[in-house]
Each structure stands twice: as structure tokens, then as C-alpha cells.
Amino acid sequence: MDLADLDPDPFVALSAWLSDAAEVSPQPHAMVVASSTPGGRPSARVVLLRGLDERGLVFFTNLRSHKSLELTENARAAAVFHWWELGRQVRVEGAVEEVARADSRAYWVTRPRASRIAAWASPQSDPLSGREELEERYAEAEERFADDEVPLPDFWGGLRIVPELFEFWTHRDDRLHDRIGYVRGPTGWWRERLAP
Numbered sequence: 291m292d293l294a295d296l297d298p299d300p301f302v303a304l305s306a307w308l309s310d311a312a313e314v315s316p317q318p319h320a321m322v323v324a325s326s327t328p329g330g331r332p333s334a335r336v337v338l339l340r341g342l343d344e345r346g347l348v349f350f351t352n353l354r355s356h357k358s359l360e361l362t363e364n365a366r367a368a369a370v371f372h373w374w375e376l377g378r379q380v381r382v383e384g385a386v387e388e389v390a391r392a393d394s395r396a397y398w399v400t401r402p403r404a405s406r407i408a409a410w411a412s413p414q415s416d417p418l419s420g421r422e423e424l425e426e427r428y429a430e431a432e433e434r435f436a437d438d439e440v441p442l443p444d445f446w447g448g449l450r451i452v453p454e455l456f457e458f459w460t461h462r463d464d465r466l467h468d469r470i471g472y473v474r475g476p477t478g479w480w481r482e483r484l485a486p
């Protein structure tokens with residue numbers, strides 16, 4: 291891989307790699323997102339990328355979850371995609387912001403009804419007394435919204451990672467893998483090759 295193989299705009303380059311991954315991967319949009327406490331204790335989990343444009347990378351979640359609390363107290367995240375089939379990895383780092391409520395609502399209404407009820411039922415990241423508690427909570431939410439639309443909970447929405455840094459990595463059998471870093475500067479993105 292050379293600089294010329296990647297679009298100078300990292301959002302365009304990521305979008306192209308996601309399209310390539312969609313040809314071979316059952317879930318090309320899965321990314322690991324890392325957050326950390328203000329004191330520097332990290333945690334990471336997989337989420338699904340649901341929006342990508344020049345503003346950043348959007349995923350949806352419970353806004354009272356462990357990750358959301360960390361990303362509120364320390365609004366910085368790192369994300370990683372890995373597509374084994376392509377021998378490619380993309381890393382992203384940046385600030386985090388909540389997406390506009392109207393955008394969360396626009397996505398919410400596209401979710402299957404069962405997923406919307408599950409979002410109401412699950413106090414994500416909190417301890418449960420057992421599986422029954424979750425099933426009871428689901429049944430209660432189902433009854434509550436039986437004849438109604440399932441509204442967007444105020445505790446659910448989108449978070450956007452606003453990238454300051456990207457890195458595109460490709461595997462080489464000789465282990466001299468290719469890494470191209472993008473850094474956001476005052477006049478736009480600049481790129482450099484990194485040692486593997």
C-alpha cells in the first residue's frame with residue numbers, strides 16, 4: 291500500500307475500506323471502542339458503526355451505560371476496525387460528542403420494534419439479579435407500549451467520535467506491514483508512513 295492507494299480524505303478512505311469489507315465480512319461495521327475514566331482506567335467493547343460522514347463516526351447506545359458515563363466524564367475515545375479477510379485494520383482517535391436528538395430519533399425509528407423494547411427494558415451495564423429480571427423488564431416494557439409506538443428513551447442515543455487521527459494498516463506476509471497515519475492539522479489532514 292502506498293499513499294496513492296488511499297484517498298487524501300480519511301473519511302473517504304475509511305468509507306472505501308468499509309465497502310470492500312462489506313464484500314467479505316459478515317459484520318464490516320463492528321468496531322472496538324475504548325473509553326477511559328478521567329483517572330486513566332481504560333475499558334473497551336464492540337459497537338456497530340451506524341453513521342459516517344465528515345463530522346465523525348456514530349454509534350448508538352444507552353446513554354447511562356458504563357461506556358457513556360466514561361465518555362461523558364472523559365470525552366475522548368479510540369476505535370479500531372479489523373477485517374481479517376482483508377488483512378486490514380483502521381484506528382481512529384478523537385473527541386466524543388452526543389449526536390443531535392433529531393438524529394438519534396431518525397435512527398431509532400428504523401430499529402425493529404423488539405430492539406426498541408429491549409432498549410427500554412435493559413439498564414445497560416447495571417447488575418441484574420438474574421436472567422428472569424431482564425425477561426420481566428422486557429415483558430413490562432412490551433405491555434407498557436402494547437398499543438403504542440415505542441418512543442425514544444431519554445437515556446438512549448448516538449455518540450459521535452470526532453477524529454483527530456486515523457491510521458490505515460495492511461498486512462504483508464513479509465511482516466513489513468504498511469501503516470499510513472492521518473493527523474488533523476490547522477489546514478486539513480496530513481499523512482505520513484509509520485513503521486510497522
Ligand SMILES: Cc1cc2nc3c(=O)[nH]c(=O)nc-3n(C[C@H](O)[C@H](O)[C@H](O)COP(=O)(O)O)c2cc1C
Pocket residue numbers: 317320333334335336337338339349350351352355356357358414415
Ligand atoms: C457485534 C457486537 C455489536 C454490538 N453493538 C453494540 C452497539 O451498537 N451499541 C451498544 O451499546 N452495544 C453494542 N454491543 C454490546 C457492547 O459490546 C457492550 O456489551 C455494551 O454496549 C455494554 O458496554 P459498557 O458496559 O461498556 O457500556 C455489541 C456487541 C457485539 C459483540
